């Protein structure tokens with residue numbers, strides 16, 4: 001039997017130019033899909049969700065996050081990239097058991113749902129055994145989030161079972177179409193491992209017909225012109241996602257654009273840790289619309305609203321600073337709130353290769369939608385719809401649907417015992433940090 005849900009009377013921000021924005025509109029959902037968006041839809045037999053004083057928009061898309069670190073939130077908040085490598089990847093990473101990967105991934109996925117992020121790419125470079133991979137996939141599946149599972153190898157060299165296990169997990173757990181979970185290869189790439197390993201990863205991804213993603217142009221490592229080298233080897237393509245790209249040249253952005261490649265940026269963590277200055281405007285100039293990403297909740301909070309603001313602030317800071325250094329003042333800012341809302345929705349979907357299914361409120365697409373509460377003081381009165389979204393916070397996320405199924409209702413996660421999630425996270429955190437001391441820890445930091 002078909003389940004019909006009518007989300008009625010909200011401010012509809014479709015992020016689809018053909019559907020537009022409606023001051024008072026309805027979204028009709030049948031089972032897992034959006035079937036109509038319009039004013040006063042004549043529907044009798046649907047369950048009604050009252051969207052009065054709500055912004056109704058597509059779910060947000062986070063194109064790169066290491067969910068396994070979710071139980072270690074805040075730890076890296078004052079760290080540089082070097083400290084992060086030393087203490088997180090080399091220090092704490094090897095402590096992770098499959099149970100810890102489950103706990104972190106599950107908490108992180110619930111955190112995403114709560115924040116209106118309906119799709120997330122889990123960049124899971126913590127697969128220390130096949131069991132680690134199985135637990136990560138189980139956590140994503142049990143959470144109810146829509147996710148791209150990026151199978152990643154912690155550090156080079158990859159274990160002898162690695163290649164075989166990538167294929168096992170891809171074929172065993174990701175074979176059905178219409179699944180909320182899809183598969184990708186999270187490659188260390190040529191800056192975090194030898195080029196030969198990258199070639200193996202790309203061959204694997206292409207054999208499986210999935211996206212491959214890699215961190216590129218990161219800090220001093222980014223000086224080696226990896227994109228130029230990959231281009232020389234004829235390896236660029238529309239199936240690649242390049243993360244950060246701070247140290248890439250404009251010529252390399254031209255190569256990425258010409259090959260139809262995609263870029264995921266995380267401006268807040270890039271500015272903190274020393275990846276280099278965020279490249280948002282340079283990407284736009286090259287014709288590349290990036291997707292946004294939080295990267296690590298151990299360093300920054302898990303809000304894509306904050307990431308939208310960080311993206312705008314960094315790019316505007318660069319443009320204003322450049323103009324002032326020329327003795328000029330900008331007559332207009334050139335990048336808008338609307339631009340970053342698109343990056344957090346449809347462009348993120350495009351980055352992950354899911355734009356035919358999600359990213360906008362378009363009839364025929366999956367019913368991944370969120371309702372933002374504008375009854376709260378921070379959004380009372382909307383004078384600029386994209387700006388209201390950018391200036392929203394997670395507490396404005398009132399209701400969340402994924403594939404037509406409610407996962408958050410009236411400000412509360414449904415279907416999960418939050419106390420149990422917290423207990424699981426706490427015991428994993430206590431195990432991981434037992435006897436550990438890193439910079440800032442044991443001094444200003446204490447466990448609570």
Ligand SMILES: [Zn+2]
Nearest residue numbers: 064123215295
């Ligand atoms: Zn990352």
